[in-house]
Amino acid sequence: MEILSAKNISFTYPLEETPALRNVDFHIHKGEFVVMCGASGSGKSTLLHLIKQEIAPHGQLAGTMFYKGEPLHNETPPQDIGIVFQDPENQIVMENVMEELLFGMENKGYRTAVMRKKVAEMTHYFGLSHLLNKRTSELSGGEKQMVNLVSVLLLDPDLLLLDEPTAQLDPIAAKEFIQTLAQLNREFGMTILMVEHRLEELFAVADRVLVLDQGMKKMDEQPREAVAMLQDHPVLQYFLPSSSRLFLHYESEVIPENIPITVREGRDWLRTKHVDSREISQIEEHSAPYLTLNEIDFQYKRNTSPILHNLSLTVKKGELLAILGANGTGKSTLLKVIAGILRQQHGKIVINGEKTKKLESGAVSYLPQNPALYFLEDTLIAEYKQIIKKHKQENGEAQIHNLLSKFGLTALKDRHPADLSGGELQKAALLGTILENPAILLIDEPTKGLDPFSKRMFGDLLGDLRNQGLTIVMVTHDVEFAANYATRCSMLFQGDVSITESTSDFFKANTYYTTVMNRISRKTSATPVITMEEAKDNWHVQKKSSSS
Amino acid sequence: MSLRGVRSFHPAVMLLYYVVIIIGFMLSQHPIFLMVGVGFLLCTQFLFDKGRQLKSWLGMILTLAAFILILTPIFNRRGNHILFYLFENQVMLEAVIQGIMIAFTLVGILLAFISLNQIITQDRFLYIFARISPQWALLSMLAVRFVPLLKRRLMEIEEIQKVRGFSVTKGSLKERVKNGMLFLQALLTGSLEQSIQTADSMSARGYGQQKRSHYQAFPMKKQDAYALLFILITGCLMIFGWWLEDSVLSLLPVLETTKLEQRECLFLANWALLLAFPVWAEGKEVAKWKYYLQKI
Numbered sequence: 001m002e003i004l005s006a007k008n009i010s011f012t013y014p015l016e017e018t019p020a021l022r023n024v025d026f027h028i029h030k031g032e033f034v035v036m037c038g039a040s041g042s043g044k045s046t047l048l049h050l051i052k053q054e055i056a057p058h059g060q061l062a063g064t065m066f067y068k069g070e071p072l073h074n075e076t077p078p079q080d081i082g083i084v085f086q087d088p089e090n091q092i093v094m095e096n097v098m099e100e101l102l103f104g105m106e107n108k109g110y111r112t113a114v115m116r117k118k119v120a121e122m123t124h125y126f127g128l129s130h131l132l133n134k135r136t137s138e139l140s141g142g143e144k145q146m147v148n149l150v151s152v153l154l155l156d157p158d159l160l161l162l163d164e165p166t167a168q169l170d171p172i173a174a175k176e177f178i179q180t181l182a183q184l185n186r187e188f189g190m191t192i193l194m195v196e197h198r199l200e201e202l203f204a205v206a207d208r209v210l211v212l213d214q215g216m217k218k219m220d221e222q223p224r225e226a227v228a229m230l231q232d233h234p235v236l237q238y239f240l241p242s243s244s245r246l247f248l249h250y251e252s253e254v255i256p257e258n259i260p261i262t263v264r265e266g267r268d269w270l271r272t273k274h275v276d277s278r279e280i281s282q283i284e285e286h287s288a289p290y291l292t293l294n295e296i297d298f299q300y301k302r303n304t305s306p307i308l309h310n311l312s313l314t315v316k317k318g319e320l321l322a323i324l325g326a327n328g329t330g331k332s333t334l335l336k337v338i339a340g341i342l343r344q345q346h347g348k349i350v351i352n353g354e355k356t357k358k359l360e361s362g363a364v365s366y367l368p369q370n371p372a373l374y375f376l377e378d379t380l381i382a383e384y385k386q387i388i389k390k391h392k393q394e395n396g397e398a399q400i401h402n403l404l405s406k407f408g409l410t411a412l413k414d415r416h417p418a419d420l421s422g423g424e425l426q427k428a429a430l431l432g433t434i435l436e437n438p439a440i441l442l443i444d445e446p447t448k449g450l451d452p453f454s455k456r457m458f459g460d461l462l463g464d465l466r467n468q469g470l471t472i473v474m475v476t477h478d479v480e481f482a483a484n485y486a487t488r489c490s491m492l493f494q495g496d497v498s499i500t501e502s503t504s505d506f507f508k509a510n511t512y513y514t515t516v517m518n519r520i521s522r523k524t525s526a527t528p529v530i531t532m533e534e535a536k537d538n539w540h541v542q543k544k545s546s547s548s
Numbered sequence: 549m550s551l552r553g554v555r556s557f558h559p560a561v562m563l564l565y566y567v568v569i570i571i572g573f574m575l576s577q578h579p580i581f582l583m584v585g586v587g588f589l590l591c592t593q594f595l596f597d598k599g600r601q602l603k604s605w606l607g608m609i610l611t612l613a614a615f616i617l618i619l620t621p622i623f624n625r626r627g628n629h630i631l632f633y634l635f636e637n638q639v640m641l642e643a644v645i646q647g648i649m650i651a652f653t654l655v656g657i658l659l660a661f662i663s664l665n666q667i668i669t670q671d672r673f674l675y676i677f678a679r680i681s682p683q684w685a686l687l688s689m690l691a692v693r694f695v696p697l698l699k700r701r702l703m704e705i706e707e708i709q710k711v712r713g714f715s716v717t718k719g720s721l722k723e724r725v726k727n728g729m730l731f732l733q734a735l736l737t738g739s740l741e742q743s744i745q746t747a748d749s750m751s752a753r754g755y756g757q758q759k760r761s762h763y764q765a766f767p768m769k770k771q772d773a774y775a776l777l778f779i780l781i782t783g784c785l786m787i788f789g790w791w792l793e794d795s796v797l798s799l800l801p802v803l804e805t806t807k808l809e810q811r812e813c814l815f816l817a818n819w820a821l822l823l824a825f826p827v828w829a830e831g832k833e834v835a836k837w838k839y840y841l842q843k844i
Contacts, residue, residue, distance in 0.1 A: 054751045083752045090745035095670050095693060102763045104753035109761040116763075137696070148749075155753065341707045366711040372738055373701075373708050376730040390713060418737055436712065 003159055003191050004028040008063035020046045022215045031189040035202050038212035039235045040421040044195045048163050053077035082157030086164040088144035092136045100136055101151045118154055126150050140327055142173025162194040167449040170477035175201055197451035199239050203261040224256040238452040242516040250541040266520040275526035276540040290317040290471050291440055296347035298337055307333045309495040320472040322482035325492035331475040335442050339366040365438035369445045371429035375417040380428050387435045403431050423454025443474040447481045459485040483507055483515045483530045504530055553830040558772040559672040566664040568783040573656040575790040578797040579806060581819055582652035588823035589659040595830040596666055609658055613651040620647030642799040675762050682760055705731050782822040789815035
């Protein structure tokens with residue numbers, strides 16, 4: 001049974017000339033799990049918001065949408081469409097979790113007895129009981145997003161819309177969130193339409209994939225067909241699951257049914273193959289330590305528990321060190337201590353042989369988790385000019401223009417930072433930090449909210465900068481990103497660095513906390529690798545000869 | 549604070565109670581009345597949470613009180629009794645007493661607000677005011693919630709910009725002011741973006757489409773009726789005392805003695821009774837626990 005359909009939807013924002021959506025058609029049946037993807041600016045969020053009438057953007061809408069046979073955008077919006085947004089924080093209205101869960105039901109005038117029953121049932125099912133009396137500001141990102149989901153589910157939606165709900169979450173929380181959605185769909189028949197670019201896990205649970213490109217529907221296929229069709233797309237090919245990309249790289253004849261989309265299918269495929277692999281040689285670099293942290297202790301208040309305890313760390317010149325670790329292990333705090341934002345209670349920090357008691361500006365640049373906070377001026381170019389003036393750099397103008405074209409931001413230089421997409425904003429802030437001409441660049445969680453293509457662009461830029469001799473320390477949750485771009489990785493545990501190894505050794509030694517490619521290639525005939533690039537460089541994949 | 553104590557009373561009753569207490573502090577301009585008032589409120593705070601909430605406000609309250617105590621005698625020179633000369637200016641006994649009274653009034657009102665804040669939580673506030681104007685009630689709640697968010701964000705901006713060399717604590721005054729303005733501007737643009745998303749999330753969950761219901765229903769119970777009666781009687785008596793000028797110390801034209809006459813003692817007792825209400829309600833619970841533990 002059809003629950004939602006759209007006929008020739010076109011939409012133009014006020015004061016814009018090009019339409020955001022052009023002649024989009026689609027149907028969604030009851031109980032389906034549909035994933036909508038596309039590069040940034042492809043109109044996917046616009047389309048999702050148009051379905052939820054209460055928050056539909058203003059503009060010129062042509063064509064009609066039908067929900068359960070009734071045309072949408074009439075007088076009263078349907079009551080059983082729920083939506084969860086991207087940012088976990090900004091969706092929360094009330095001060096504590098219980099009130100937040102009740103907010104929607106109170107708006108709709110439910111009776112107390114009904115609310116009590118529903119909340120009891122839902123919190124038990126989703127395991128939120130221990131959070132009920134907490135303040136919403138104390139929750140982690142994953143917990144916040146789960147509260148947002150449940151508070152929408154409490155209103156009994158028949159159609160659940162999700163607008164990149166895992167973009168701001170760490171990979172583990174994101175995986176959990178997607179599992180919950182899959183369960184809702186499988187066991188309760190919830191119809192789900194989800195905009196997302198973290199597709200590694202989603203392809204396996206989705207029934208259909210809708211692809212939008214520049215406001216037009218490019219594709220509406222089952223996941224395996226979608227993989228086959230997207231393999232040569234300049235941007236979207238990077239969105240595909242690692243298993244599929246590996247398969248597509250080595251198989252010349254592609255039959256959609258055979259394309260692996262999960263880790264398990266990928267491994268099974270690899271086992272049918274004979275892989276000749278070159279010995280992966282490791283180039284040990286012996287450069288001098290550039291930044292040294294010695295016995296650092298830090299705690300926020302005297303009576304709170306220490307965040308960092310007796311932490312020592314060495315960073316070499318020209319390397320990209322990734323610091324990984326779970327939530328709350330003090331990763332961001334460590335970065336702030338190095339940046340001089342927070343002052344350690346014990347221990348010293350030495351940069352290039354000089355002890356930094358007091359931070360002289362210019363030694364360190366810091367790219368924050370939320371790059372929007374980096375900007376003070378109205379346009380990018382104004383911001384950059386100000387940096388140059390402050391640091392009194394010679395031929396700064398030329399440098400700005402060089403970097404702008406290198407970063408692909410020239411066309412955006414007169415924009416307001418708030419009008420940029422996540423990937424553009426991250427690059428723009430990186431450009432600013434480079435102009436500050438630092439000895440060391442500190443980056444906090446750079447891949448939060450970035451789509452795979454933007455991640456790749458950003459990672460390549462970091463690689464270039466590193467090759468030019470910049471030393472980078474990055475804190476991240478993103479195992480894949482660290483594996484692709486870091487030279488060494490450190491694991492932070494209970495306020496101390498538990499291990500620092502070269503990236504390849506680090507991930508190969510881990511069983512659970514490792515990349516998808518490592519999980520696919522482990523225990524196969526191939527030499528284990530940690531990234532797609534490594535596999536492409538070193539593997540020669542053949543059909544297994546029947547004799548062996 | 550136990551749920552059987554003060555919080556078990558209807559929020560509207562408790563709101564009325566604190567309004568009466570605040571009126572009491574403003575009307576009863578007599579040092580003894582005011583001191584008794586502050587004493588009882590401190591006691592209430594201690595019973596609520598052993599003074600934890602109070603501690604975070606203490607610094608501000610004491611500085612405020614000290615300022616008033618010192619400044620009033622300096623600027624107010626009306627009176628008949630000269631205590632001493634300060635830089636060739638007379639310091640009057642009347643002005644000193646006036647300073648003490650203003651300070652105590654202010655401290656009392658602040659303490660009343662702190663208690664009120666602990667008793668009338670967000671959902672109770674919504675419950676009371678949503679009946680009068682649901683839109684404004686929720687809007688004001690959101691505005692209040694916005695303040696800590698803004699504070700946190702501003703701190704983040706300051707931290708990040710400190711690394712970039714923009715600071716409001718270092719450099720020339722002109723630079724600092726300029727940086728401060730830039731920070732605020734960045735803060736506001738960012739926060740507006742965020743609040744649009746919050747508004748979307750609210751309307752997506754049906755806010756403002758129909759009459760809201762309330763999960764926490766607060767029915768008027770018998771004890772609320774008794775409490776209301778008690779507050780009205782003691783409150784009226786308190787206002788009557790002010791009208792008779794029994795609970796007011798007259799400073800001018802002639803300074804009255806601070807000693808209390810018989811009728812004035814009666815009104816003081818009434819004031820104390822009114823103030824003792826939360827102490828009784830909470831103290832009962834504390835005592836119950838003590839007794840309960842002893843029995844085991």
